[in-house]
Amino acid sequence: MSWPEGIEARPIDKGDADAWAELLAAKELVDQEGENYDAQDLIDELEDPHLDPAADTIGLWAEGRMIAYGKLHAAEEVIDLDRVGTEGTVHPEWRRRGLGTALMPWLINRAGELHAAKHPKSPGEVTSSRISTNVGAEALFRTFGFDERRYFFDMKRPLDQPVPKVALADGLRLVPFDTSMDETLRLAHNDVFLDHWGSTPKDPDSWKTWFTGARAFRGGASYVVLDGDTIAAYVLGYEYEADTEATGIRELYIGQVGTVKAYRGRGLARMTLAKVLAKAAEVGYQRAALGVDAENPTGALGLYERLGFSVSSKWTSYGLPL
Known part of the structure; x- marks a missing residue:
């Protein structure tokens, strides 16, 4: 070269x-x-x-x-x-x-x-x-x-605005993330995202490196919906210290939001995300942020808008065949 x-x-x-x-x-x-x-x-x-x-x-x-x-x-x-x-x-x-x-x-x-x-x-x-x-x-x-392939939005929400309260369906439990559920959660995540553009299954090493084992991961700001011992939905939160240092704003980044297919259509993602936002505000975060595929098949964009998120920037993914 x-x-x-x-x-x-x-x-x-x-x-x-x-x-x-x-x-x-x-x-x-x-x-x-x-x-x-x-x-x-x-x-x-x-x-x-x-x-x-x-x-x-x-x-x-x-x-x-x-x-x-x-x-x-x-x-x-x-x-x-x-x-x-x-x-x-x-x-x-x-x-x-x-x-x-x-x-x-x-x-x-x-x-x-x-x-x-x-x-x-x-x-x-x-x-x-x-x-x-x-x-x-x-x-x-x-x-x-290169040609355009897909469009994505970064979204933000100030946490000084009220968070809607959402009732939990009978028989389900909303609990904080615990390391004992880590492998079960990885497998559930892989299943949830099989139909999402560009997503690939995460092996244990990748999961530990970039998800629940990441330095930025905040288990106390991450919640899981359980049906017995089965994971039905989850929201995982992260805090990037370099962002706080640069902006002066303590922000919780919502890295993953997922609902297992058999439980979709019951509002579990909305309920879990509302809990995470309320908890984040309670412990001193000033803002929440996330990224979303503009064509997400589960209608995530509308969900986030209804919870008070608005678009802060737009991204384009490009591809070149090999």
Whole structure:
């Protein structure tokens, strides 16, 4: 791979976490995506058991600073299509110098290698996304042949507004998350999201890394509906300390909302989410946030709007066949 003169390119390791965080902070000041990271967040990403940092990350350096990066993440299982996700950015001071144009072929090539190694018998696609206000990213995707695939909304809700009280159906129990139910919850989540676009089953390692074992996970702000010992619905909450540090607002991020198919149509997601919002307000959170597929098959967008959430930003997912 050829890089512009004066640019050093190498994989990202844990020792680069501070420089990587500085790059992302500079990006956030301009792009306003609502995402903030500290060095530990990025170390956590590098420790993902399914990530090979030496092969699947790249940092571009100049003048002693990380000025751009790229990273890939491949699914361990495939349902309909092997989507190899990519992410990256260029420092605002270094944009319009061809770095994004140089970085994209590296990402596409590596995505093809991952697809060939992991799921060669399935159709494959390299994917990425952008916030709607980032027109530069849109132009870059178009240049390399990417097409729009799906639309997503980030939504927020202040917690100083009343939370509706919803009655629990007879025979069901609404309880805080407990580690004893973790594996049962993982299996329930995998079943719930089988019909959701782009979702793939989570193995125990991924579940522990990014869900209930994540540093940001807040079990005390996560609730589960039980029918006997069967999980019927759940809402899992997260708190990202770097966001609080950057914004001064303590926000509970609603990472997962799910209802098992046999229990849909009974208002369990609404009831559980209302409980989580009330609990979050009680313990001092100032705002709740979540992301939703604009075409979610369960009607989640309408549910969130009825609970007081409003759209704060719009995102587009892009794909390029491999």
